[in-house]
Amino acid sequence: MKLVLASKNQHKLVELQTILGQMGLEVVLESEIGIDVDVEETGVTFAENAMLKAKAVMEASGMAAIADDSGLMVDALNGEPGVYSARYGGRETDLDRTMLLLENMKDVPEEKRTGRFVSAIACALPDGREVTAEGVCEGTILFELRGNGGFGYDPVFYVPVLGKTFAEAGAEEKNAISHRGNALREFCKAWKESGLC
Numbered sequence: 001m002k003l004v005l006a007s008k009n010q011h012k013l014v015e016l017q018t019i020l021g022q023m024g025l026e027v028v029l030e031s032e033i034g035i036d037v038d039v040e041e042t043g044v045t046f047a048e049n050a051m052l053k054a055k056a057v058m059e060a061s062g063m064a065a066i067a068d069d070s071g072l073m074v075d076a077l078n079g080e081p082g083v084y085s086a087r088y089g090g091r092e093t094d095l096d097r098t099m100l101l102l103e104n105m106k107d108v109p110e111e112k113r114t115g116r117f118v119s120a121i122a123c124a125l126p127d128g129r130e131v132t133a134e135g136v137c138e139g140t141i142l143f144e145l146r147g148n149g150g151f152g153y154d155p156v157f158y159v160p161v162l163g164k165t166f167a168e169a170g171a172e173e174k175n176a177i178s179h180r181g182n183a184l185r186e187f188c189k190a191w192k193e194s195g196l197c
């Protein structure tokens with residue numbers, strides 16, 4: 001089955017296609033089927049926003065649509081940037097948002113710099129069926145950037161089980177333990193349980 005990904009993020013496409021491809025699902029970007037849906041993320045949870053995006057793209061395309069809504073929750077900042085991760089402080093770029101995070105955490109000592117990435121996956125099918133899943137990945141926020149790979153807050157997110165940041169990890173290494181990887185593995189189970197494959 002072909003699923004339209006409600007996103008313009010090429011990094012997400014690669015991460016989703018790698019795992020969902022193993023179940024025989026093909027993921028395509030909205031742009032590949034000629035649609036461009038701008039969804040206002042008005043939900044207060046990742047799960048709500050993921051479903052808002054999936055439904056909007058399903059309705060616009062008439063095809064099964066999948067969306068990920070994800071972000072970084074930092075304990076010392078009471079869960080921020082959270083659902084505002086992609087627009088933290090109104091900053092325009094990944095680097096600006098990451099620098100703002102470091103600035104807001106400059107007085108937070110090492111032992112209190114814990115946090116986690118959270119990913120909610122939602123799939124909406126034209127016949128009204130829905131499949132959802134969630135995943136997390138625990139880590140700590142460094143005092144400076146480390147590594148050149150990945151995207152978003154990857155260069156400051158240190159993952160103890162890897163011994164490196166997400167930006168220093170290879171794609172496979174990241175997928176194996178990441179919030180999105182974990183959410184997608186849960187999604188695959190839920191998809192099978194729904195009798196969809």
Ligand code: IMP
Nearest residue numbers: 068069070071072085086151152153154
């Ligand atoms: P979304 O596209 O609305 O789900 O926004 C997700 C935002 O959370 C991105 O813009 C990134 O800032 C951040 N984010 C989510 N997943 C990751 C990741 O795997 N690495 C780094 N940042 C991420």
